[in-house]
Amino acid sequence: MEKKPCLWIIIPCYNESEVLPITAPMFSDKIEQLVQAEKIAPDSRILFVNDGSKDDTWEIICRLSAENPRFQGICQSRNRGHQNAVLAGLMEAKERCDITISIDCDGQDDINAMDQMVEEYLNGCEIVYGVRSSRETDTWFKRTTAQGFYKVLNGMGAEVVYNHADYRLVSSQVLQAFADFHEVNLFLRGMFPLVGFKSTSVYYERHERIAGESHYPLKKMLALAFDGITSLSVRPIRMVTGMGVIVSILGFIGIIWAIVVALMGKSIAGWASIVCIVCFLGGIQLLSLGIIGEYIGKTYMETKRRPRYIISERTEELICDKKA
Numbered sequence: 001m002e003k004k005p006c007l008w009i010i011i012p013c014y015n016e017s018e019v020l021p022i023t024a025p026m027f028s029d030k031i032e033q034l035v036q037a038e039k040i041a042p043d044s045r046i047l048f049v050n051d052g053s054k055d056d057t058w059e060i061i062c063r064l065s066a067e068n069p070r071f072q073g074i075c076q077s078r079n080r081g082h083q084n085a086v087l088a089g090l091m092e093a094k095e096r097c098d099i100t101i102s103i104d105c106d107g108q109d110d111i112n113a114m115d116q117m118v119e120e121y122l123n124g125c126e127i128v129y130g131v132r133s134s135r136e137t138d139t140w141f142k143r144t145t146a147q148g149f150y151k152v153l154n155g156m157g158a159e160v161v162y163n164h165a166d167y168r169l170v171s172s173q174v175l176q177a178f179a180d181f182h183e184v185n186l187f188l189r190g191m192f193p194l195v196g197f198k199s200t201s202v203y204y205e206r207h208e209r210i211a212g213e214s215h216y217p218l219k220k221m222l223a224l225a226f227d228g229i230t231s232l233s234v235r236p237i238r239m240v241t242g243m244g245v246i247v248s249i250l251g252f253i254g255i256i257w258a259i260v261v262a263l264m265g266k267s268i269a270g271w272a273s274i275v276c277i278v279c280f281l282g283g284i285q286l287l288s289l290g291i292i293g294e295y296i297g298k299t300y301m302e303t304k305r306r307p308r309y310i311i312s313e314r315t316e317e318l319i320c321d322k323k324a
């Protein structure tokens with residue numbers, strides 16, 4: 001009989017003690033269903049990544065793991081954010097399975113889309129992006145800013161699948177290649193398309209959070225968006241150069257005009273215009289410096305090559321596995 005692929009579901013968790021007891025059985029039911037349908041291997045697993053939670057999320061993960069070996073967990077030594085938690089899970093899983101599916105633990109992403117994701121993998125796709133078919137559960141503000149963000153990103157030359165967040169199937173072959181991407185500022189949804197391989201999208205409805213609250217307030221969302229743009233594209237810095245050229249040309253024309261006016265003996269009482277020009281140039285210069293500074297800051301961070309995640313604990317099966 002043909003060998004079925006071993007699936008690991010990677011689930012980042014930060015302060016999710018309210019949510020986990022409800023969603024964990026949903027994930028294991030889905031795995032059982034896929035195993036029964038003979039789509040995946042019976043030893044498929046669910047890997048929770050505790051991202052330095054301050055509540056008893058890790059205790060719940062350990063309890064789940066003790067009750068059912070299908071549930072496994074790793075615990076980050078501190079909170080490092082959603083992107084790093086997903087990466088930690090993917091890197092932990094990459095040599096132990098054939099496919100991974102990353103998904104949030106709050107039940108917002110439709111678990112049933114996994115059936116089609118696995119089907120697409122069996123048909124030869126190495127990456128399957130989960131794409132939200134609508135954004136009705138979002139507020140008007142989140143919907144509009146998200147759409148604007150995807151437009152800006154694509155305009156900047158970054159290849160990002162529209163309305164895809166971090167619900168995706170990735171094969172271990174892609175993960176092996178992905179391990180060579182060493183950046184510290186992670187924006188996974190923009191990085192996976194860079195790996196290449198055959199990919200496709202699967203559409204699903206996004207629901208409301210089952211319990212608890214979002215950990216992505218406006219400030220964090222903006223930070224992620226900014227990281228996405230500056231990590232994936234150097235176009236902003238080129239725009240600054242372009243702006244510099246235009247301003248220099250205008251400045252040069254202005255100087256010639258001023259000389260001509262002075263030679264003609266017509267003095268200019270141009271206090272207002274001088275102030276305007278100074279402000280304009282000052283503004284442009286400051287903006288440029290800010291953007292350049294952002295890139296220099298990023299380069300500085302990247303040269304440190306700090307570990308992107310540090311695992312402090314493992315559930316029993318994973319410890320034995322590592323030693324073997």
Ligand code: UDP
Binds near residue numbers: 011103216
């Ligand atoms: N998360 C994480 N670390 C963080 C913040 C969030 O691992 O610092 C996890 C969280 O537990 C959830 C997922 O990332 O599984 C998405 O977070 P959330 O649902 O709060 O974001 P939203 O869906 O509102 O964008």
Ligand code: MG
Binds near residue numbers: 104106108209214
């Ligand atoms: Mg959520």
